[in-house]
Amino acid sequence: GINAEYMGDKTLALYLLQTGKITEVEEDDESIQIRWENYDVCWVPVNCVRDAKGGALTSPPAVSCLNPGEAVEEEEEFVFFRRDYAMSGELYLTKDDGQANSIKKGHWQISCDKGYLEQCCLDCGIELPCEAIAGYGGNVTAWKKKLATFKFNNKKTLDVPINALHKANKKTKNKGSPDLPSDI
Numbered sequence: 001g002i003n004a005e006y007m008g009d010k011t012l013a014l015y016l017l018q019t020g021k022i023t024e025v026e027e028d029d030e031s032i033q034i035r036w037e038n039y040d041v042c043w044v045p046v047n048c049v050r051d052a053k054g055g056a057l058t059s060p061p062a063v064s065c066l067n068p069g070e071a072v073e074e075e076e077e078f079v080f081f082r083r084d085y086a087m088s089g090e091l092y093l094t095k096d097d098g099q100a101n102s103i104k105k106g107h108w109q110i111s112c113d114k115g116y117l118e119q120c121c122l123d124c125g126i127e128l129p130c131e132a133i134a135g136y137g138g139n140v141t142a143w144k145k146k147l148a149t150f151k152f153n154n155k156k157t158l159d160v161p162i163n164a165l166h167k168a169n170k171k172t173k174n175k176g177s178p179d180l181p182s183d184i
Contacts, residue, residue, distance in 0.1 A: 014060040019052040080123035082163050087113055090166035103148055109137045109168040120161035135174040152177040
């Protein structure tokens, strides 16, 4: 079997979308044993599998179990995946490219999705207090490349990623202005 304590997200990802055969069911802890095409087995929670509808068995790639505590950290290159729509259904803005959702002056809202806002900041090479500003509305007064100058109701301004802005939504918008650190 595989001890999940020694596995990182990269190793666990190798098991996604693999097709195995259930060989044993443990009702006490709601787990199942799966046998792969290569006859390796592992125990997984029953709620993390779905019916493969008779698909052919596959095997996850081989994983070294030597020195499991000494994982070698590799530097991962950040890849930004731009979203088209906010969780509330509004179309995210794009850079000034002439599209219908192209950046323009006016009242907009910063994404309520803090994780996506952080990714947008990484893509622009900036750091913002994402927890504090997510979901607030304000006015775009100018923009350059990937950033828009965003003025909150309290007149404070920040450069925020254009990809994290969308039309204001009354249901999800935070009221007032964010409590920003004094050094901004």
